[in-house]
Amino acid sequence: MGSDTSRFIVFIVFSSLLSSVVGGGSGYDPEALNALFRYYANRTLAIRHRTGTSSRVALPSNLSGMEVSVVRLRSGSLWGRGVESEFVNIPPSVRTLPYVKRLAIVYDNLGNWSSKYYHVPGYSLVSPVIGFEVYNYTDLTVGNSSLSVTGEPISIRFPYLETEEKNVTRLKCVGFRDNMSVEFKNMTERGVCVTEKAGHFCIVVPFPPPPSSMPEKKGRDWKWWVIGCGIGAVGLVVSVSAGVAVSRWWRKRKIKDMEKESDSSVALDTFWVRGDHKMPRAPMIRTQPALEHDYVP
Template identity: 35%
Template structure:
């Protein structure tokens, strides 16, 4: 019964682990929509580099199903960015002293304006947006045809980066407007708005100006799945999922098979022991004799008495 109980517990654990609700929760945590959109917009922004020149912004064209989002890309030298900064790059004013890690000789700064998609990809319950979400992300620009690039760590080491919002809604009420920052780790940070609708940051990410809403804001509509420029990444993800599922399924089958073999061996052993016990119970009982302080079974006397050779007379 102990072995059967362990087997039942194992099956219950596996069922809970792979239940639909938990799978959906894990999938939502590992594949964030906003980060997937960043990778997609980087791919489309790099398509604007036809004959790129350093320090010149180029307007990109996002997918047709994401109309309302604007993207711009500009290639810079890391050393020039640190020494000179960028005076005006859309809403961003980048001062001197900006450090890029890991170090690359050339980087591309991808600007995003989420427009009417701000509440979809960056929902903020309890707040209303006074300005659309804008983003600034740095990528390696050594290969302008690369896709799915990891973002660099662009950080101000001397003065903060300023974001001057020009499109800010005017609302009445006693609530105070605040800056909100969405960093690349999924954390949300609030800070005060400076004069002239200016927010500050020391790292890259996404930024906006918000105000507390008097009533709960409606739930955002789920966005359509972005169409990637190529299906290579999706195929690779499917292959990884298939391989991972096969490995996990194989391990589960091996565990169950090992437990089944162990249970069969124990069952045969117990059956053999019971058969030997029954045979011992119906067999002939032996007489006991005292040998010193110990009583031991002895065989009964033989029917034919032994005869010495000297007693034999022909």
């Protein structure tokens, strides 16, 4: 590839150390991960020499879930025709700064590792982090090159966008710079960001506000208050109706008991006193008078 042999061996040892750090879970360093991608992309280009054809980069098993590919181009081809990958579309009229005759573009999709390496304060990632970097093909171990866009911007599409239609207005596209600063980018449509720089990008949404500050809470309290009042009114009507029904039933039962007692008693005759008063009179004497002693002196 045109690089110094001893320098390349040092880079291999350094990359191996990075692999153990990244795979061991002791830390998640995006810069170390990018260096690891360059190393394996460099190995892939050393085997496959076809220009303009994207090649999948084989990663260690402890990085399962990430996807990396690399493509080799001439600068004239990038300027005249552009290049399109699965998620990144670089249109024509784009050149590298500084100018290089041949370049290599390394694409990566961090998949379910995205939130471990990249964070946006106050926001939640709803898409995987998609990245691309441009290097001098002669030696990918050297720093990346900048891009100069004079035509249409570079567009990035995101797979597995985990959001609902109602949250589209809250979607934000962010770009991560080399110093891990965050830059909000424009979005042309759902799931598509535009940029004029290489780097890593993803879609985020703001964290929901705490429940105490949600405007819907007052509305919910008002609805529960109306429902509670309605249930209370219905309960009061039912209680009053039940009380009236029990009272009527008790009065009817009492009257029936009085009528039953009246029917079982002995009826008395009546007679008129002085022509204007009616008095009861027994038809017979139930108990006959008797003297205490038969002998009377």
